[in-house]
Amino acid sequence: MRRCQDPPPSWRPNVAGRRSTWLRRGGARENAQLGADTVMEADRMTPHQLLGLAIDVAEEALAAGELPIGAVVATGDEVVGRAYTQERALNRRLVHAELLAMTEADQGLGWGQRPEPMILAVTLEPCLMCLGAAMTMGVSEIWYGLESPSDGAGGVGSVWRPQQPGEEFSQVPTVVGGVLRQRCQELFERYAESATHAGWRRWASALGGLPVRD
Secondary structure (H helix, E strand, C coil): CEECCCCCCCEEEEECCCCEEEEECCCCCCCCCCCCCCCCECCCCCHHHHHHHHHHHHHHHHHCCCCCCEEEEEECCEEEEEEECCHHHHCCCCCCHHHHHHHHHHHHHCCCCCCCCEEEEEEECCCHHHHHHHHHHCEEEEEEEECCCCCCCCCHHHCCCCCCCCCHHHCCCEEEECCCHHHHHHHHHHHHHHCCCHHHHHHHHHHHCCCCCC
8 A cells, every 4th residue: 555645636526416527627618517417527637636526525424414434436537426425314334435436336337348447536545345345346546535544444455365366356456545635634623523423523533633644
């Protein structure tokens, strides 16, 4: 697992209907009218820009009273899935942001061969469950903001030794952490200030209090 230093993003969401679409600031299509199932092409999104989009999704989570874990899935220049964790709203455990975003992408793309590498960007280091789902989904790269010392699975690739390697679904994605880390950490600090659930408040406070890194 590697870490990354990052410049601030210059992207914003343009939401239309159920699926979100993304436009670059000042782009020629910024005022386009988008249908509910449209996926808008963006101009060569970088991991930092994708994390900026994930942070935007996490802001929506905060507004809804959820943990600020936002995720986006992109293939080529298209964002094909976005979601935030919905444990509070749905009262379920298997509703992590990454799973929901990948499920949306899977529904849209189907089983066929991916024409471009698939990237998952998320504000918090994925857990083992979400890493496994990313492997099954064929995600080639995972970029995250803040590490999760209690359940983060970013280092699994260094010890993963399948008995029959080489299958597409057994490939661990490249995992890079620390992208827009400070902005992601601030999300958890804000959540801890207003959370009513004691366990989630304690966990978010611990994440917000992690040491600052250069």
